[in-house]
Amino acid sequence: MSNLTKLEFVALDITGKNYLSWVLDAEIHLNANGLGDTIKAENKASSQEKAKAMIFLRHHLHEGLKMEYLTIKDPLVLWNNLKERYDHQKTVILPKARYEWMHLRLQDFKSVSEYNSAIFRISSQLKLCGEKVTDEDMLEKTFSTFHVSNVLLQQQYREKGFKKYSELISCLLVAEQNNELLMKNHESRPTGSTPFPKANVVVNGPTRGRGRGHGRARGRRIDRGRGRGHNRGGSNSYSKRTKNDENRKRKTSGSNNHSEDSCYRCGGNGHWSRTCRTPKHLVDLYQESLKNKSKGNGKMPRVETNFVDEEGDLIMATWMSLIWILLISLLILMERLIT
Known part of the structure; x- marks a missing residue:
């Protein structure tokens, strides 16, 4: 009986609801400690063994049961009294x-x-x-x-x-x-479905032919349909390529604006003759001024007319064209007088 302060199993409840399991646990522990004969009829256990068994049984009783059976000193008597009281379970x-x-x-x-x-x-x-x-x-x-x-x-x-x-x-x-x-x-991927694509696949740009890009890739592990570039970082090469494309577009757009011919119908810039929307009377005035210029061989300022959809801007453009035409006419008359 080494440690009596710690319960070896659950103590017997005063209601007796755990009596059957308590009896089994008590018998096992008494036999393990060499005290199993103390609860048997007509046993020859010594007084010291009976005292040890009594201490063990009382230690595993409810506090109310301890008070009820306070005067009992024989473990066999206590065992039989508990059996008569709770055996009806x-x-x-x-x-x-x-x-x-x-x-x-x-x-x-x-x-x-x-x-x-x-x-x-x-x-x-x-x-x-x-x-x-x-x-x-x-x-x-x-x-x-x-x-x-x-x-x-x-x-x-x-x-x-x-x-x-x-x-x-x-x-x-x-x-x-x-x-x-x-x-x-089955729930992770139902029957007939394909696995999810890899999360690290990055498309570097438009591809041509059989999924090959313009550059030569390093290594042989290349995903089909993925562009090849000199840089290993897909996102960096893609950003550089987009910046180069934007710069190229700006240069080409600027050169086109400078090299674009003026409209031979009205003399304006920014559009072609087939898309010209300048009013006919202004076109006639401009063509007449060209004829006069060819006759006089004089220098004339370029007449620029721009078509505007809004009505107010169209009127303003008309007046400006008329003023230019008047100035051109005056210049032509002065040249004639001088010559």
């Missing part, structure tokens, strides 16, 4: 355990482990109450309560000829784990 637990055993079904549980725990709990209660539960009873209970959809599986397990319930439950647990693994694999 068998008559209470046994009908309930029989009812649970009768309605126990494998198909009512979500997992095999839950069913296994329930069948062992009920069978233990039946055994404590004096009922005999064998492996054959447990096997038949399991086989007869399979789900209707698993009739073929139940027949296959019967044909294996299990002799122990532990062998059957081991096979069921392994099958359950394999089924869960199959379901997880």
Whole structure:
């Protein structure tokens, strides 16, 4: 009896609801300490052994029970008094355990482990109450309560000829784990679907031909459809290429603006003659001024006319054109007078 301050098992409750399990634990611990004969009839245990057994039993009693049996010093007397007081628990637990055993079904549980725990709990209660539960009873209970959809599986397990319930439950647990693994694999990617693309694939730019870019790539591990560049960093090469394209567009647009010919119909810039929308009377004035210029061989300023969709801007442009034409006419007259 090394340490009496620490309980070896749960103390007996004053209601006696845990009496059956308490009796079993008490017998095991007394036998382990060599005090098992102290609770048997007509024992020849010494007074020292009886004292040790009495201390152990009282240590595992409810405080109220200790006060009720304070005067008892013989462990056998205490044991018999507790048995007379709480032995009726068998008559209470046994009908309930029989009812649970009768309605126990494998198909009512979500997992095999839950069913296994329930069948062992009920069978233990039946055994404590004096009922005999064998492996054959447990096997038949399991086989007869399979789900209707698993009739073929139940027949296959019967044909294996299990002799122990532990062998059957081991096979069921392994099958359950394999089924869960199959379901997880199916849910991760359903049948017929393709795997998700790699997250690190970067398209560096437009490709041509058979998915090859302009540059020569380093190494042979190249994804099909991916452009090849001299730089290893896909994003950096792509940003540099886009900047070069923008600069090239700006240069070409600027050169086009400077090299674009003026409209020979009205003399304006920024459009072609086939898209010219200058009013006809202004075009006639401009053509007349060109004829006069060719006759006088004099220098004339370029007349620029720009078409504007809004009405106010169109009127302003018309007046400006008229002013230019008047100035040109005056210049022509002055040249004629001088010559």
